[in-house]
Structure formats: structure tokens, C-alpha cells
Amino acid sequence: MSSSAKAVVAYGPYQNGGWKLQDVTLRPLRDDEVLVEMVASGICHTDLHFAGMESGYGVCYPRIMGHEGSGYVREIGSKVTVAQVGDPVLLSFSPCQACEQCRTGHPGHCVDFNPINFEVRSDDYRVAREASSSSTEPTIYGKFFGQSSLLSLSIVNEASVVNVRGLVNSREELALYAPLGCGIQTGSGAIIQAAQAHENDRVTVLGLGGVGLSAVMGAKLQGCRVIIGVDRFESRLELARTLGATHVINTSGMASLSELTEEVKRITNGLGTTITLDSSGFPPLIREGINLTSFKGKLIQVGVAPATATLDIPIFEFMVAGKQYMGVVQGDVQPQIYIPRLIRWAQDGKLLLDRIVKMYPASDFADAIADMQSGATVKPVIRW
Template sequence: MNGSTSSVSARAIVAREPVQGKPDWKLEDVTLRQLESNELLIRIVATGVCHTDLLFALMPPEAGPYPKVLGHEGAGYVQEIGSKVQNATVGDAVLLSFQFCSTCKNCKQNHPAYCQKFEELNYSGDPEVFHVADGSKSSGSFFGQSSFSSFAIVKDSSTIKVTDLIKNEEELKLFAPLGCGFQTGVGTVDQLAAAGSQDTVVIMGLGGVGLTAVMAAKMKECAIVIGIDRVPERLKIAKMCGATHTINTSDSELDLEEVVKALTGGNGPTITVDTTGNVNLIRMGVDFTANRGQMILLGVAPMDASLDVPLVKFMQTGKQLRGSIEGDTAPSEVEEFQTAITEMHTGVAIKPVLIW
């Protein structure tokens, strides 16, 4: 029934305009506007924290209005549905992912991550989804969900019904990161790169996305799987997840290209995946990737970053430089969210998940 959500109250992490280059987050009381016909009201039980959320909390106001509620790895239960929603009913357990138009060529060919309206639908948001206690309105619908909130208004294309797959609420909480980070790592290795037993794989950056990429490479029985990071704890976990080798980049004397080449029989990896967005690492990755190999970019580099590629040499190597969104797939306590965000930056937390 449309109209009743105007009185729904929630607690949400509201991002306001950055202060001296740092995000300004605050847990606040909010109310939600009414549902539209293609939307659902979701009681959020857990939300994964992704670097994309941190990036958009630092964007200048012209890139998207403040205040705003971010979050795009939500999991929860349907409380109410709009009149045109058909993919879930009240009471269903759902995972939340990105939004897509369903009508463009890529969507019709089952590549919704490359929807022609991806940026418009997922980044811009709706400027009046939340009403904040001070009387101001807060932007929502980030990635069709804005799930840094105990209740969220979610677009139907962002909703994946998992009622028959989830045993209970505690299990649903564990799967919250599947909506973005996990599907990105697995999808990139499995679908986009089409990795197999003949491949040697390097994963640069071992956060949630990188570690799921390691697991995917292991499941695809890749011959060599090398995890690269500067945090010892992550390197240990990568070995547990299936990495055959790990490299610690905190060593200032390290010649990364030389080590990677040595571990891959002098050829370099056939698949290199970067999750860091670090331009220096990306440049090295392009260099040490094997001839005819794939260099795949997952990490978000600075907006003004660029890469100089010697065109003749690049042509002669037959390498591919590819970008990946959501892996080309079809889709701790809330009060401690500041700790989760801090530990994500330092590497202490592999994949922070906020529990509502």
C-alpha cells in the first residue's frame, strides 16, 4: 500500500559535506518519504562497507548534493511494496545490489553492470528520500538503496529475493556483501576473465573484493594464484583462501615485477586484477602481465588519474586492459560504524559489515 511510509522512522548514517578533506558522518534519526510504485520498503539487517561509499562521502557537492545516505551492500526483509513491484513480496528476505534500466542494449544482453544509465541511476540518487531531524532533506537511492539506514526505500531492480536460500536472519547478515564486493571479485575472475586451470593469476589488494577474487581463482583451479598486499594479516588470509603465493609490498627494497615474473616462470600472469586503484601498482601490473594476458581494473583510481600506454609496444604484446564494474554480473554494530570505516582504511578489517 503506497503512502504509509511517510511516518516510518529510522536511524541512518548521514554524510554531510566533507570538512578539511575528511568525511563528515553522523548517525541520525530520519523519516522516509512515501513509496513510489517501483519501490520497496526494506528493514535493513546488515550493510557491507565498501570503499565506494568512502569515495562518495568525499565528493565535492557538485558531484551530488549533501546531506546524503550512502551504503550499497544491504540485506534485509521486505516490509512494504509499491504497486508495480513483482520480484518480491512482504516478508521476503532480500539482498540489495546496483540499479539498472532493463531496456538498454547491455541490460537486454544480460550485462546490466554496463547499463547505459549506470551512473545516472546509481550515483546521482534521489534528493528527498530521507527527512533529517533538523528539518533538512537527505539524498537517498544510492545504488538504488542507500542501505546505511535501519529502513531503506529500495528500487525494484536493486532487489534480489533470497527467501528460499537463507535459513535465518543471522545467515542473511553474513551475505550482505554479496550485493557488490563479493560479486565483483568472483564475477571478474569467473565471468569477465573466464579464468581456468591454464591461467596464472595475480590479485593486487586483498580486501573483501580481492580475497573473493582469490577464492574464485582457487575454485577455477588456476595454476598459480598470487595475492599482493601490504598488510600481513590479509596475506595470511589470502593463503587460507587459496593463494599459492603472497607478496608483501611494504618492503621498500621489493622489485615487484621481478618477483612476479620469477613466480610465473618468467612469463608474468595471464590475468592481473587490481582492486587498489593505485596508479603505480596499475602501471606495474600492465608491465608484468604476460603477453596476450588481461589486466583488469576494479579499484577506483583518483578521478584525474591517467595511464600512459606506449601504443606500439602495447599492440605488439597483445595484452588487454579492461575495466570491470560489479564483475559484469547480473545481480559490527551500527553505533561503531566509525570504527569500521577507520579499520577499513588501515587494513585491520577485511570487510566491515554494519549490523542494524
């Protein structure tokens, strides 16, 4: 049986005016899928990145983006065990659940992460068609990150579902928690799970968007004694202070990024930081992050750099210093375990989501994106 829904459909790169809100009709559910009535959908720069290219890896139009969904289960496939009809759920990425990384607790580094979450396959990923179309063949692709949550009613991979029955008791909570499945788990998880931060750590966070500010909150949760937030915008620096940063550095007036290292070392008595997290994806800043990281320190890479970007590391110096450069995807967490922890922290007032989330009606998705791009809003969430 088909279902009708509203969707934000990408017909081309967003910057070219290629997105529009329209009615669609869903294809029938498969055995391992869940039909979720969306309450809210976070918008992330990754959505714009993959629906911002004319061609290349994972690019296919028309397509429905979105990978930070929350809502209620309305139907389940015959083999689904993760949820029942009526359950509140949050949505995250889709791992294969069978490779070595998935089996050892690192699904964010699933060996098939890219094809499962980004690629479009005609035999599996076509999920919707224009409601006005007379064709029986689907024409709009979905299941981005296994969910395509910029849609009021979405077909979701079972592996993307985090059941929050008994934890979340209202639509308002579900809406607020929508971004937990990507940006917030990425930033906080990279500090807490991947870097294993503790009270003796000195942390620098490069870039204070949603991921970077979540990293600041993660460091605060771990009791890190020094938390330095770095950005070009004073409003983000002030927000970082309210979320737990002990120091902030504005790079906008610096003649050279070497000044950043000098300031970090001044704050840390010449030592540098034991954990440096980059959420900017800006290669010159990442390179400077190596310089400001202490001996035996870790540089955690979560920001997405251009596909052709490279990092020049002096091998002997790097070896002698004992530093680590570590790539981290989705915080290196298991969402079904970690997201409930995030919810409890939020409910206890330790994770201040209301400071970074702003709600918009789905019809105003263009305003939400514009505010995210300008920096006026850290984490936009559209409500259905």
C-alpha cells in the same frame, strides 16, 4: 503513510566528521519501489569516496550512503514483481534494464549506470527528512546505488533487489551475506565472469582488500593453478594464503615496482600471469601490472583510480604482445543470477566469508569505518 527509521546521515565528507546516526522519517513508497527492513549493511570504500568530497560529480548533502544491504521486505509498490512482503532480500546496484548492455547481460556496464547510482535528482531521490523537522518537504537524500542501505528501513529501487527466498533462512545468514551485492561479487565476478578464468590460468591480484581477496577466492573456485596475492601488509598476505593464494608478494620493502614483475616472472617461469587484476587503483602499480602480464594476457581493472589518472601504454609493444586492458564494474555479473551462486558456494564452504567479514552494531559505525581504513577489518558490516 510515513515510517520512522535510524540512519547514518552524511552531512559532509566523513573525514571532516560529517556523519551522524539519527532518526529520520521516510516519504511514501512509489509504484516501482520496495520498503526493506535492513538486517545488515556492509560499508565499502565507495561510500566514503562519494561522501568524501566537498563538491563534484554525485555529491550532495545531507545524504544516506550504503550499497551492500540485506533485510526483509516490509512493503511493495503496486508495480513491483520481484518480491513479496516477508521475503529475505540482498541489495545490489541499479541498472536501467533497457539499454543494450542491460539487455545483453552486462548491467554493470549500463549506459546510465552513473546517473542512476550516483547522481541526486530533486524530483526522485529525496527520500527522508529529520524526524524532528516540522517541514513536509524531504531534506535528506537517499537511493545511493538505488538503496542507501546505511538505514534501518530503506526505500529501494526494484532493480536493486535480489530475492533470496528459499536460499537464506536466518537473520544471521542475511547479515553475513550483506557484502555479496558489491565488493564480493566485484572481485570474484571479475575473475569468474569477466576474465573467464580456468584451471590453466596464472592469476595475480594487486591489492588485497575485500575486492582483491574476493578475487583470490574466485580464482580458487575456478581451480587456477597459480594465484599470486600482492599487498604491502603481511596480515593481508597471510589471509590471502588461507583463502587460496599459492604465492604472496610483499611490496613494502621494494625499491622499485620493477622488482614485483621480476618476482612474478620468477614464480611463473618467466611467463608472467595470464590474468592480472588490479583492485588498488594506484596508477604506478597498474602500469607495472601490464609489465607482469603475459603475452595474450588480460589486465582487469576494478580498483577506482583518481578521476584525473591516466595510463601510459606503449602501443606497438602492447599490440605485439596481444594483451588486453579491460575495465570491469561489479564483476560484469547479473546480480539476480550470480548472487545465488555466491550464496551456494558460501553454504558449501567454498567461499569463506567469515574470514573477511566482521560485524558491528550500527551505533558503532565510526569504529567499523576506522577499522576498515586502518586495515584491521577487511569488510565491516553493521547490524541494525
